[in-house]
Amino acid sequence: MTIDSMTMRVRRTGILIHRPLVIGIAGVMLAVVSACGNDPGLAPGYAIVYGVARYAHISSLRQPDDDATAIASLLVDQGYTLIGDGPRLNEAATKDNLLADFSAAAALAEPGSSFFFYFAGHGYGAGMEAYYSDPPFSQEWADYLASLEGTGATAGREGVVSFLFLHEADPFSDVPLTIRESIRTDELASLLAGIRSRQKIVVMDACHSGGFIGSDGSYDTVPSSYSGSSEGISLTDAVNAASLYLSHGALDPGAAGQAAAVISASGAHEFSYEGDWAGLSNGVFTHYFLQAPLKADRNHDGYVTVSEAYAYAAAAIASEINHRLSGDARFLPRVSGGAVDFVLFRAIAQ
Amino acid sequence: MVAELPADVSVIVGTRHAALMVQHTQFAAAVQPLSELQLGIGTRTASHPVAGFRAEAGIGVGHIGASRLHRGYRYRGLVTRSLWIASGWAFENGLGLMATGRASLAAYEMTSLLFSFVEVELGPCITSRLGRHAKLEWSVPFFYQSRHDVRRAMGIGLRGAIALEFTPP
Numbered sequence: 001m002t003i004d005s006m007t008m009r010v011r012r013t014g015i016l017i018h019r020p021l022v023i024g025i026a027g028v029m030l031a032v033v034s035a036c037g038n039d040p041g042l043a044p045g046y047a048i049v050y051g052v053a054r055y056a057h058i059s060s061l062r063q064p065d066d067d068a069t070a071i072a073s074l075l076v077d078q079g080y081t082l083i084g085d086g087p088r089l090n091e092a093a094t095k096d097n098l099l100a101d102f103s104a105a106a107a108l109a110e111p112g113s114s115f116f117f118y119f120a121g122h123g124y125g126a127g128m129e130a131y132y133s134d135p136p137f138s139q140e141w142a143d144y145l146a147s148l149e150g151t152g153a154t155a156g157r158e159g160v161v162s163f164l165f166l167h168e169a170d171p172f173s174d175v176p177l178t179i180r181e182s183i184r185t186d187e188l189a190s191l192l193a194g195i196r197s198r199q200k201i202v203v204m205d206a207c208h209s210g211g212f213i214g215s216d217g218s219y220d221t222v223p224s225s226y227s228g229s230s231e232g233i234s235l236t237d238a239v240n241a242a243s244l245y246l247s248h249g250a251l252d253p254g255a256a257g258q259a260a261a262v263i264s265a266s267g268a269h270e271f272s273y274e275g276d277w278a279g280l281s282n283g284v285f286t287h288y289f290l291q292a293p294l295k296a297d298r299n300h301d302g303y304v305t306v307s308e309a310y311a312y313a314a315a316a317i318a319s320e321i322n323h324r325l326s327g328d329a330r331f332l333p334r335v336s337g338g339a340v341d342f343v344l345f346r347a348i349a350q
Numbered sequence: 351m352v353a354e355l356p357a358d359v360s361v362i363v364g365t366r367h368a369a370l371m372v373q374h375t376q377f378a379a380a381v382q383p384l385s386e387l388q389l390g391i392g393t394r395t396a397s398h399p400v401a402g403f404r405a406e407a408g409i410g411v412g413h414i415g416a417s418r419l420h421r422g423y424r425y426r427g428l429v430t431r432s433l434w435i436a437s438g439w440a441f442e443n444g445l446g447l448m449a450t451g452r453a454s455l456a457a458y459e460m461t462s463l464l465f466s467f468v469e470v471e472l473g474p475c476i477t478s479r480l481g482r483h484a485k486l487e488w489s490v491p492f493f494y495q496s497r498h499d500v501r502r503a504m505g506i507g508l509r510g511a512i513a514l515e516f517t518p519p
Contacts, residue, residue: 043422114422198376199422217498218463233464238455241464248498259376298460303419307426311460337463339499340374343422 042303042343043199045114047072047080048101049087050166052121056091057170063274064120065089067205067286071118074290078345080116083108093121093167095181099191106194114342115197119183120283122165123206125268135172144175152186155215157336158224160268161185162211164204185212192260199342200260201306205286210334211268216259217248218337225269226332261306262336263289263313270331273321284321285333288313297347304345310335360513362406364388368493368507370414372425375501380425384507386412388434392513406436410452416459425500427459438475440487446475448489467497473509480512487511 051068053061065087072087083101088094109115126145129137145161148154153161161184165171168181183191192200204212210224219241221233265272265285273284280287289309296304296312314333322330366386373379390408410432417425432454440446450471457464475489488510495503 112421218458218465221462221464233457237464241455242453242466245466245468245498299416301419305424307458307460335461335463337458337461337465337499339372339425339497340377340423341416341426343419343424 042079042346043112043114043197045080045116045197045199046083046105046109047075047116047118048083048098048105049075049118050093050098050121051087051089051119052093052165052167054090054167055122055165056168057173058122058165061121061274062276063281063283063286064205067120067282068118070282070290071120071203071286074293074345075116075118078293080114081108091167095166095168095183098166098183102191102194106196109195109197111196111198113197114199114201115192115195117188117192117200117202118204119164119209120205120286122169123204123209123272124163124165124171125208125211126161128208128269131271137172138175140175141171141178144179152189153184156185156211156268157213157215157218157220158211158268160208160211160224162208162268164188164206164209188212189214201342201344202260202262203289204263205265205272205283205289207266207271208268209264209272210266210270212264213262213334213336215248216337217244219244220334222267222332222334224267225328226267227327227330259338260336261338261340261342262334263306263310264334266331267334271329272331278321278324284317285313288316291316293345293348294350300347302347303343304347305341305343306335307341309344358394358515358517360392360394360406360515362388362390362392362408362511362513364390364487364509364511366410366412366491366507366509368491368505370495370503370505372417372500373502374425377423378420379502380417380420382417382425382427383415384412384505385415386410386430386432388509388511390434390436392436394515402442403439404437404446404448408434410434410454412454414456428456429459430454430456432469436471440475440477442477442485443479444477446477448473448475448491450491450493454495465497465499467495467503469493469495483515485513485515487513 049068049072051064053065068087083105088097148161164183166181169178171178221237275282275284275287292304292309296308298308368384370382370384388410390406392406394402394404412430414428416427432452434450434452436448436450438448452469455466471491471493473489473491475487478486480486492506497503
């Protein structure tokens, strides 16, 4: 997640002109260094894994705790160290535990390490109230969302305030409790900013989790509510991408410690689904994400990166799941932009 | 007395291959291979029989390959579509200097994400006439990409192009 909410980006006003000879020599030197090669490896890392199927006050789900357990097992096999000695499931998925886990990670994670945060459970994105009518959201909740307009909470790519609900959240009846027992877009950004790892990866299997992807200077040609009909790049997409260049500042060195790569199961205005209706033992997105070490190594270099895992899951959902859904029910995972692609897993031979 | 030569109109097909050096704020620099196919039109006006001012414009279709993996990360590959304009001055069957400005639309590989950037290029060129209506041009362009997703992106490449010339009556 490239975070805009915590920093101001400095707009570049000029072009650095280097003497051609220096550029040429530097390019040759870097080519030599790159050609020497070394094992890219998988930087040793720490992980925080949360899965909430049982909720105290709202409808429970069936698979997120199993999803988190499976993800935790995969991460341990890949060499990650789990913070909290295991996934935080159901009643253990509280805000106090989350804050404690991130504090522990902040103390342990070295700059050369990787950090991985996974969440499976209920999610929410502002603007989706009409889809929740039984029970409906309260006026107090609507007023709270209105108070967040224009703040850092809406700084994501789609300008939507999004939430991940922990075990005690109760957005329909107790707004203060929900504010306390949920993770908001800017709150997660703030927690990640405290982690010193250069490589930070966030994966969320929750409805509307696309709202957590920051405004990273790239334009997503997949609309916030994918219906399966948009293919390719339109003239409007091209114009929007060009406009973004003019309005978005250059990379700010001060933001370097806050950027993270994010994969969300769905867009800010989309749902993500449990998988039992499709014969899957995990949530739909997590089911395919778990296959990434086996099937997503597109360039066969022995490693699966964020882009490769995302591309595999998105393609699988598009081809195997979305034809079973119609219209607004269709969804696609989303991924954050930025020039750097992190290694997620060592590929596993089938 | 120097003869006044008519302007030529040319169709240009070229290819550029380059090494792009990319630097992020918190990651080491890396080198990415760049390839581009260019199609354009150009014109040459000359008041001298062996040299002249040239102007060209066209489109480009390109690919920037992902960098090598290094310590758990690499730079993403890009697919690019560009509009470019170039001008310069060159001797026939000799040296010249060309400058190019380019506006590009880029997509990160394996994603649906678009961004754009502008690029400036400058380099010497050598022109060889292949016949009455064709000439071959080689150039070594140095270029700088003004991008918002990295701290710096610049490089050096080799460009080859064939120009098919038509002299208006």
